[in-house]
Amino acid sequence: MISSDDVKKMAKLARVELDAKEERDLARDLESVVGYIDKLKEVNISGIEDASHVFHVNDFREDLPPKEIFDFAPLLDLAPEKERGFIKVKKILDK
Amino acid sequence: MTRINLSELTVKGAREMLHKGDISARELVSIYQEEIKSKNKTLNAYLEVFDDAFQKAEEADERIKSGQEPRVLEGVPVAIKDNILIKGKICSAGSRMLENYASSYDAHVVQKLKEAGAIFLGRANMDEFAMGSSTENSAYGATKNPYDESRVPGGSSGGSAVAVASNMALASLGSDTGGSIRQPAGFCGVVGLKPTYGAVSRSGLIAMASSLDQIGPITKTVDDAELIFNVIKGKDAKDSTSVDPAHLAVAPPSGGRAAKLKIGVPKEFFTEGVDKDVLEVVNRAIETFKGLGHEVKEVSLPHSPYALAVYYIIVPAEVSANLARFEGIRYGLHKHAKNLLSEYVETRAAGFGKEVRRRIILGTHVLSSGYYDAYYGRASKVRVLIKKDFEKAFGEVDLMVAPVSPKPAFKIGEKVDDPLSMYLEDIFLVPINLAGVPALSLPYGQVQREGKNLPVGIQLIAPWFGENILFEAGRILEAHR
Numbered sequence: 001m002i003s004s005d006d007v008k009k010m011a012k013l014a015r016v017e018l019d020a021k022e023e024r025d026l027a028r029d030l031e032s033v034v035g036y037i038d039k040l041k042e043v044n045i046s047g048i049e050d051a052s053h054v055f056h057v058n059d060f061r062e063d064l065p066p067k068e069i070f071d072f073a074p075l076l077d078l079a080p081e082k083e084r085g086f087i088k089v090k091k092i093l094d095k
Numbered sequence: 096m097t098r099i100n101l102s103e104l105t106v107k108g109a110r111e112m113l114h115k116g117d118i119s120a121r122e123l124v125s126i127y128q129e130e131i132k133s134k135n136k137t138l139n140a141y142l143e144v145f146d147d148a149f150q151k152a153e154e155a156d157e158r159i160k161s162g163q164e165p166r167v168l169e170g171v172p173v174a175i176k177d178n179i180l181i182k183g184k185i186c187s188a189g190s191r192m193l194e195n196y197a198s199s200y201d202a203h204v205v206q207k208l209k210e211a212g213a214i215f216l217g218r219a220n221m222d223e224f225a226m227g228s229s230t231e232n233s234a235y236g237a238t239k240n241p242y243d244e245s246r247v248p249g250g251s252s253g254g255s256a257v258a259v260a261s262n263m264a265l266a267s268l269g270s271d272t273g274g275s276i277r278q279p280a281g282f283c284g285v286v287g288l289k290p291t292y293g294a295v296s297r298s299g300l301i302a303m304a305s306s307l308d309q310i311g312p313i314t315k316t317v318d319d320a321e322l323i324f325n326v327i328k329g330k331d332a333k334d335s336t337s338v339d340p341a342h343l344a345v346a347p348p349s350g351g352r353a354a355k356l357k358i359g360v361p362k363e364f365f366t367e368g369v370d371k372d373v374l375e376v377v378n379r380a381i382e383t384f385k386g387l388g389h390e391v392k393e394v395s396l397p398h399s400p401y402a403l404a405v406y407y408i409i410v411p412a413e414v415s416a417n418l419a420r421f422e423g424i425r426y427g428l429h430k431h432a433k434n435l436l437s438e439y440v441e442t443r444a445a446g447f448g449k450e451v452r453r454r455i456i457l458g459t460h461v462l463s464s465g466y467y468d469a470y471y472g473r474a475s476k477v478r479v480l481i482k483k484d485f486e487k488a489f490g491e492v493d494l495m496v497a498p499v500s501p502k503p504a505f506k507i508g509e510k511v512d513d514p515l516s517m518y519l520e521d522i523f524l525v526p527i528n529l530a531g532v533p534a535l536s537l538p539y540g541q542v543q544r545e546g547k548n549l550p551v552g553i554q555l556i557a558p559w560f561g562e563n564i565l566f567e568a569g570r571i572l573e574a575h576r
Contacts, residue, residue, distance in 0.1 A: 007456060013435075014415060014459040015422070017444035018454055027457055032515050033457060037404040040473050047478040051300040069334065071470055074199040080429035 002030045096143045101262040104169055106319040109265055113159065113170045120152035120159070120214065121172030127172045127216055131263045139238045140248075140257035140325050142177055143185060144217040151214045158212075167326055169212035174264035176255045177218040178225055180299040181205050181264055181312065188301045189221040189251075192421050192428050192446030202299020203334065204310050204327040205558040211326045219254030223253060223448045224418065225275055225303045227251050228520040231511055232450045239507070240282060243547040246504040248545060249279030255313050256283040266314045266323055270300055271404055272307045274499075274524025277536035280313055281499035281552025284538040286569070287313045288320045291560045292531035293338035295324075296331030304413035305336075307528040317537060317569035324562060340560040347560035348493065356568060358384050359492030361393035364523050376540035376551040383575045384496070384568075392465065394492055396484040401477050402526035407518060408461050408474035409529075414451075415458025421446060453514060478529050485530040489558040494568055496555060498523050500535045503549035524553065533557050535565040 004023040007030065018026065028079045081088040099118065112118045128144065135141050135332045155170040159425040176445065180198035180204075187193040201209065208215075213509060222232035230253025238253040240246040241261040248257045252269030256279035259267050269276040271289035280287025288311040295310045302308060312323035330339040340347045362383060365374070385391050423429040423442030430441040431555040449453070461470035488495065500520060510517040527534045541548040558565040 001470075006460075010456050010459040010463065013463070013492045014455045015439045015443055016447065016455055018452065018456075022449075022452070028451060029260075029453055029514050030457055030521070033407060033518070034562065036515055036518075037461075037470070039408055040401055040404050040408075040477055043398065043401055043473075043477050043480065045473060045476040045480070048146075048479050075425075078196065078199065078426035080423065080426075087425060090432075090438055092435050094434050 002034060003026050099126070101126070101183060103384045104265065105316050106168070106266050106314060106322055107316070110165075110169070113155075114165045116159070120155035123170060123209050124152040124172050124214060124216070125164050127262075127264060130261075131216065134261055134263060137239060137244060138241060138257050138263075139220055139236050140254040140261065140263055141174065141237050142187065142220050142254070144187075145184065145215055148214050148216050153213055155214065159328040166212035167322070167330055168208065170214060171207065171212070172216045172265055173241070174216050174219045174255055174258040174267035175205065176269050177221050178207060178251050178270060178301040179268055180301075180344060181218075181500060182216060184218065186218070186301065187235075188225070188509040189223040189235065190331065190446065190448065193301075194234075194428065196427050198299075199301065201505065203296035203327055203331045205299060207327045208268075212514070217271075219252070219258055219267055221254055222251035223451050224301065224414075225251040225272055226269055226414070226450045226454055226529040227346065228274065228278060228517055229505070229507075229510065229541045230254065230279070231507065232333075233446055237507055240504045242284065243504065243544075245506055246353045246549070247282070247507055248503065249282035251275040251279075251370070252287075253279045254312065256285055256287065257282050259283070259285045259313050259315060263469065266312060266319055267480065267512070268310055268323075268327075269312050270308055271311050272303050272309075272530050273410065274521040276311045276313060277499050277524055277534060277552070277554060281538070281554075282504040284530055284541075284550030285315055286311055286317055286320050286560070287536040288565070289534050290322055290324060290562060291330065291533040292528070293336050294328050294340070294560060296329070296334040298331055298333035302321055302349065302417040304410040306409065306413060306416060309528075317535070317566055317573055320535070320569075321562075321566045329334065329565065338494070338560075343560065348558050349562060356389045356494065356564075357492045358383070358389055358391045358568075359495040360391060361396045361399065361488065361495050361497055362393050363396050364497040365404040369498055370542070372542040373498060373500075373502060373551050377496065377553060380539050380553045380572055381496055384524050387571065388574070392492065394495065396481070396488060396526065398477060398480045398484050399526040402529055403518060403522050404480055405474045405529055406525040407457070407483065408470045409477070409478065411454045411458030412462050412471050413458070414454045415462065415500055418447075418451065450514070453468065461558070482528055482530045486557075494557045494561070494564050496556055499552035499554045503542050503544060503551060527556055532559055533562050533565060535569050537569050537572060539576065
């Protein structure tokens with residue numbers, strides 16, 4: 001059973017703000033989706049090794065020197081707030 | 096100006112006309128711009144029409160006039176899904192989060208299309224961050240189906256499919272994570288290719304679920320899909336999962352016009368509530384193959400009924416990680432607040448739409464401590480079993496035939512409040528992405544709903560890097576419609 005409080009907790013972890021109505025709606029939606037995905041419990045998975053990397057022949061690569069040097073100016077241009085060539089952020093801790 | 100029948104015009108045909116000088120690239124671009132002007136207000140396939148297309152067409156005309164050998168797609172006008180970067184252009188992924196985001200580089204596929212001489216008409220509407228099966232989740236309004244404007248065009252590449260289906264582009268690019276090219280192609284009566292995972296570089300594609308995302312063409316004919324696939328495919332240093340098929344341990348399977356094909360009918364795809372008249376269209380395609388002397392046999396993909404459940408664990412998990420980058424600090428929407436944490440939270444609340452928030456929360460849930468093994472761990476293992484099913488089936492047959500969708504295009508608004516019923520739209524599509532194999536959706540008939548004729552697509556599925564088999568088999572069906 002997924003409650004509004006569970007959704008609130010997950011929203012906090014995911015850095016998303018939801019209003020009370022959406023917390024309730026999402027709890028209901030997730031309940032139905034989680035109910036559906038629970039059918040995976042029927043599948044016998046014994047003997048299948050950890051599988052998160054079996055799909056790609058080349059997920060891992062050697063650390064080689066970069067072949068291309070990027071100009072950071074156009075990337076910096078995209079930042080909403082900047083100062084003297086740096087991206088500006090708010091302080092992390094409140095006093 | 097040369098009179099041309101746009102509905103009959105293909106990339107291949109336009110190329111010949113352009114090369115022979117029967118039409119100029121400028122004429123072609125202005126014909127399409129006129130079509131967009133008259134239709135896009137209703138259909139909402141384009142989010143933006145580029146004002147430099149005409150200038151690019153002039154450059155193409157200059158090249159042709161100066162006697163230079165025309166490039167493969169010289170002067171061919173195409174639409175690009177709004178999650179594929181074109182340097183200097185806005186790329187919003189259908190989201191408020193990236194409303195003003197101007198791409199700082201070209202996606203690999205865009206660079207390839209530019210090198211081949213293609214002209215970009217504009218960016219095509221889509222479900223926000225490619226999450227959806229109807230294009231209703233776009234922050235910029237739904238796209239309409241040209242066969243019945245009260246119905247959805249499918250999604251997430253709805254704008255790309257509608258642009259081609261309604262003659263607002265000769266071809267387009269879409270992306271397919273769980274059917275987002277094939278389903279809208281099916282709903283709009285055009286051809287859509289989901290290439291093998293790794294066949295096309297994902298560099299410059301805004302990521303949804305990185306282990307599944309793949310860029311592919313939407314066109315009017317199989318020949319055109321092949322033409323564009325051949326331009327965009329290949330190994331790219333900026334996507335470590337992209338592959339040069341020539342360097343695979345196992346050689347890619349070969350097609351062949353003369354060869355009799357062994358065609359598999361996966362029985363699990365013919366039981367799950369497919370509409371009777373849709374099923375008749377699929378069966379007619381199977382009969383066509385049989386009638387031409389190809390061998391048809393039943394095969395089994397026993398774990399495919401679990402594919403959608405696997406998909407809705409793996410996708411939200413990858414979504415919650417991939418979309419963590421949108422925090423309002425480096426690019427995109429930025430909300431001012433009292434401290435850094437509040438800025439993150441408020442930016443993400445304002446920038447993400449409902450379905451995106453839903454998937455981020457679901458992904459956070461399935462990855463959270465205590466649930467990881469039960470959900471993500473188990474789903475990854477079932478995914479292995481799904482892939483093994485395909486390996487076994489392709490030991491017996493050259494390709495498989497299946498429906499694209501269980502029903503034709505549904506009504507706008509019909510499923511927006513019921514995420515699970517929207518997810519079930521993709522039941523025949525997601526097993527293909529999970530296994531990583533290529534599949535082609537092509538129109539093969541129509542069914543009637545409320546007095547309107549709606550297209551029905553056939554799905555052809557080939558082994559890894561067997562796109563050539565899809566093109567051969569697709570041409571057979573095209574010739575015997």
